[in-house]
Amino acid sequence: MSKLVPPHGSDDLKPLLIPEVERADEMKRAGGLKKVPMTSKETSDILMFAMGAYTPLDGFMNEADWRGCCGDMKLASGLFWPIPITLSADSDLADSISDGEEVALVDE
Numbered sequence: 001m002s003k004l005v006p007p008h009g010s011d012d013l014k015p016l017l018i019p020e021v022e023r024a025d026e027m028k029r030a031g032g033l034k035k036v037p038m039t040s041k042e043t044s045d046i047l048m049f050a051m052g053a054y055t056p057l058d059g060f061m062n063e064a065d066w067r068g069c070c071g072d073m074k075l076a077s078g079l080f081w082p083i084p085i086t087l088s089a090d091s092d093l094a095d096s097i098s099d100g101e102e103v104a105l106v107d108e
Contacts, residue, residue: 009079013052016059030104034097037108042087046105060087 007013018026038046048054056079061069064076066084073082087105089097097103 007055009056014055015052016049033104
């Protein structure tokens with residue numbers, strides 16, 4: 001039995017890493033997607049997602065989680081989460097992305 005405190009909102013860490021054997025294919029696939037530049041803060045957030053530090057999040061917050069976080073300090077699931085983890089975009093870029101569309105996040 002581990003004496004470690006479990007991660008917030010989950011029994012296990014949720015590291016969001018792509019296995020090394022899949023990286024080349026994913027990089028090639030990302031080449032065909034719309035590019036979304038990241039700030040240095042957002043690049044740091046990607047590292048936090050990768051190591052599981054933002055468990056139980058699956059990525060940057062969607063609108064429902066963002067509204068819950070900013071309004072009630074809770075995710076849409078009801079889990080306490082007081083810090084918004086968002087990806088910034090100007091209105092032109094945001095308007096060019098469809099809901100659910102996959103994009104390639106790029107560190108510029």
